[in-house]
Amino acid sequence: MNRSMMKKSLVVPAIKDSFLKLNPLKMVKNPIMFVVETGFIITLFYTFFSPDPSLRPFHLAVAVILLVTILFANFAESIAEGRGKAQADELKKTKKEVKATRLDSAGKKTVVYSHELRKGDVVFVEQGELIPGDGEVIEGIASVDESAITGESAPVLKESGGDFGSVTGGTKVISDHLIIKITNNPGESFLDHMISMVEGAKRQKTPNEIALNTVLISLTLIFLLVVVTMPFITGYVGVDISVPVLIALLVCLIPTTIGGLLSAIGIAGMDRVTQFNVIAMSGKAVEAAGDINTMVLDKTGTITFGNRMASELIPLSNRKKADIYYWSKVASKDDDTPEGRSIITLIDNEEALEQQLYENGEFIAFKAETRMSGVDLADGRKVRKGAVDAVKDFAKQHGGTIPDELEQIAVGIAEQGGTPLAVAVDQNIIGVIHLKDTVKPGMKEKFAELRRMGIKTIMCTGDNPVTARTIAGEAGVDEFVAECKPEDKIKLIQKEQSEGKLVAMTGDGTNDAPALAQADVGLVMNSGTSAAKEAGNMVDLDSDPSKIIQVVTIGKQLLMTRGALTTFSIANDIAKYFAIIPAIFMLAVPQLDVLNIMKLGTPDSAILSALIFNAIIIPLLIPLAMKGVAYKALSSSKLLRRNLLIYGAGGVITPFIGIKLIDMLLQFIS
């Protein structure tokens, strides 16, 4: 994705678009600019039909500047939209019609087109083929090139079960084959969503934008009233103001700068998120991210690298080493989770098992609710491995007693930040598996930054309290909840929300789906399941859960940019009063010349200078609107003070200088 803002390929269509947007039917959507456009038409009328032909050049100049003002505002919006459109075009290329091999329930293959596939269909995709639609892998393991969607060239492994089973239409299988169950009907795919999002086709004004718009429109109405009553006042002192001058005054008074840049700021904010490889399902989600008070993160994969790998198998002292190897392998033989596979890998690398594994038995898959997995053997024995407290309960239920030693070993592992898994056969606990995981570098700094922003971080983990405390301390989160089941996450989010807080969370598993839906901002990993993706309101294409931190920063930046430019826009108008009011009254009320602190040349040049400044400030601020104001992690009150100083005071001073310079230039050329 291209980051350059002012590329020719974007600028030329944007200029064309700026003219198309002059259509008054489109213009009414931006009431402030619609007022300017109406002013332009009236002034143009005066230019040709004015009773005093000597005023024509001046009226024409006003008309032209007004037109340029509108074009500048339109250009700001068009250039902001342009990047999204370019991206959408790129994505549309990915959305090719492909042939797909559909399997019926008997396993018979038929070749169909991808648009014929419906939710629930099962397809077979071989090495070298494009995946015809979004789906879940139900059989097979293969590496998939997702670069068309994510821009990331390294292939990703896809397999059934666990949280790595979802595939996206338009990506390519580059090894082996997969059997995939299609999860979306045509037109509802992730790619379709993505295209319409980046294209802005479904762009709706966000609540914040609507509120600001209402304020700006009210201001405009007030100034309209002021300007309309103006001739009565000036008539009283014997000054006759022409309608074009009144229009010029009105346009200078109403908040045209922010009116012209408002939608560009919103679009660019969304776009910044996209540049970051996060697809936000609505502008509202990005804005909500900027207002977040609490962030709920899970441990494994978000704060830690998440490839919890078995590093050691520790037998209890009354057991043989071979036992723990044997029973760990029995309990993990069909366990498809990364943890389960890492146990098998470790065992196969270290120990050649002599005993035959039991083939007869029913596999018990890992569940976040039970926090265990294992096998029910045909001879009636039950083998389990899992979170230590869960396995302890299991052993007790079968009449076992818990060896003291277990606790020591488990705590020893947990204190290193590892996850201990106990292994049991019925009432007998055999030993402990040490799963290792490491905290990602730089986490402490990131959480410290969030704290400065006033955001509370809560780590929610299914792991035991000791591991949780160790990792929480190492990563520097504010709070943690251990032994957390999926429903506990929702409860936690609801509790925070009931205190009036906005909550963000990241997740990937189907387990997380309800909590992702409950959170105000739910960032889902692209690698996650379709259920999770539907529940959240943002998808991270890079599947990097810690990106939620940057998303929040972008959201904050969006809100701040809007605030800063509104402040600037309103502060800006002060200088314009000083330019135009003395210009209007100069002849009739010479005393008012004290207001003419800028010492502008003539009344006409004063009015034109103010208007020209009012117009060119819009394109000058486009880069800032697009890039966003620089964001520092400070508390809101400090930020407010800082911004008032920069954009408020700056907004007051800049136009005094700008208008004076333009006036000097006008004097020079006339």
Ligand SMILES: Nc1ncnc2c1ncn2[C@@H]1O[C@H](COP(=O)(O)OP(=O)(O)OP(=O)(O)O)[C@@H](O)[C@H]1O
């Ligand atoms: N394959 C597995 N078999 C048995 N037990 C497991 C397995 N994977 C994890 N566990 C145990 O279940 C606990 C909960 O795991 P889960 O993946 O649900 O954690 P979580 O809720 O995702 O939290 P986090 O991702 O923050 O660690 C783990 O701490 C571990 O003790």
Ligand SMILES: [K+]
């Ligand atoms: K203005």
Ligand SMILES: [Mg+2]
């Ligand atoms: Mg997890």
